[in-house]
C-alpha cells in the first residue's frame with residue numbers, strides 16, 4: 001500500500017478494539033512575529049536550511065518593520081479559533097481546540113507538551129493551508145513530527161485534515177469575497193475589470209512534486225464560475241517570490257502581470273489573494289503596498305479583495321472537515337466540487353516530497 005498508515009489503521013491491523021476518536025483538535029498556523037525584536041529570529045526560523053539569500057531576509061524584515069514588527073497572522077488565528085470553538089459546540093463537538101505554529105510562538109512543541117500534560121493521546125490537526133505543496137503540506141507534517149520528537153514518548157499522535165481547496169464552502173467563501181470587492185466598483189465599469197487571483201510563488205522544483213498549480217487553477221476556475229467571470233476575464237499569478245534569483249519560481253509575477261494588463265488597455269483589476277487564508281503580511285505588504293503603488297504609478301484602478309479570514313462559510317467548512325474525521329474513516333460525507341474529488345485524509349508516502357535542491361558538486365570558481 002503506497003501510503004503511510006495512520007495510527008487508527010495500525011491499531012485496526014493489530015486487531016485491538018479500534019478507537020477512531022480524537023481527544024483534541026490542533027490548529028496549526030504558519031506563525032508570525034508580534035514585536036520588532038522577534039522579526040529576525042522569526043525569519044531565521046522560516047528560512048533555516050532553505051537557500052534564501054541574506055539580502056532577501058533583510059528586505060522582508062523591512063516589510064515587517066513597516067508594520068511595527070507585528071504580523072497580524074497570530075491575531076487572525078486567535079479570531080478563527082474564537083469562531084471555530086462555538087461552531088463546533090453548536091454541532092455537539094466538545095473536543096478542546098489547541099493552537100501551535102510552525103515558525104513562531106505558540107510553537108508546536110510547546111503546545112504538544114501542554115496537550116500531553118492534559119492527557120491528550122490523539123489529536124486531529126487543522127493545518128491552515130488550502131493547497132498541497134512541500135511548503136504547505138509536508139513541511140507542516142515534518143514540523144509536527146519534529147515537535148512530537150521534542151515532546152518525547154508521551155507526545156500525542158497527530159493526524160491532519162485533508163486539503164480543502166475544492167471544498168464547496170471554501171469556493172463559496174472566496175466567491176463571496178470577490179463579490180464584496182466587485183460591489184465597490186461602479187456597476188457600469190464592473191464587467192471591464194479583470195479578476196486576478198494571486199498565490200504565494202514556490203520554486204518550480206517544488207511545484208513539480210505537488211499538485212499546487214493544478215489545485216490553484218481548479219479553485220480559480222470554480223470561483224470564477226460561481227461569480228460568472230468568463231475564462232478570459234481572470235488570471236492566476238504569483239506573488240512574494242523568495243529564494244535565489246537564479247532559481248526558477250512559479251510565475252507570472254503579479255507586478256509583471258499588472259503592467260501587462262495595463263498594456264492591453266484593461267480598465268481595472270480586482271486582486272484576490274486566493275492562495276492565502278487571512279490578510280497577513282504577504283497580503284498587506286506585497287499587495288496593499290507594492291502592487292497598489294505600481295497600479296497608482298501606471299494608472300490601473302485596483303481593488304484588493306479580502307481573504308476568507310473568519311468568513312462564516314469558511315468556519316463551517318473547518319467544522320465539517322473536523323466532523324467528517326470524528327465520524328470515522330468510513331464516513332461518506334466528503335464534499336468537494338470540480339474534477340478532482342476530495343483529497344486524501346492520510347498523505348501517501350510520496351505526497352509533496354521536498355524539492356530536489358541544487359547540490360554543489362565542486363567548489364565554484
Ligand SMILES: CC1=C(CCC(=O)O)c2cc3nc(cc4[nH]c(cc5[nH]c(cc1n2)c(C)c5CCC(=O)O)c(CCC(=O)O)c4C)C(CCC(=O)O)=C3C
Nearest residue numbers: 030032046050060071073129135136200202242280281282
Ligand atoms: C506556499 C506558501 C504559503 C501558503 C501556504 C501557507 O500558508 O503555509 C506561504 C505562506 C506564508 N508565508 C509567510 C511568510 C514567509 N514566507 C517565506 C518564504 C517562503 N514561503 C514559501 C511558500 C509559502 N508561504 C516558500 C517556498 C518560501 C521560501 C523559503 C522556503 O522554501 O520555505 C518567508 C521568508 C522570507 C521571504 O519571503 O523570502 C516569510 C517571512 C507567511 C506569514 C505572513 C505573516 O507573517 O503575516 C505565510 C502565511
Ligand SMILES: [Fe+2]
Nearest residue numbers: 135200240282
Ligand atoms: Fe511563505
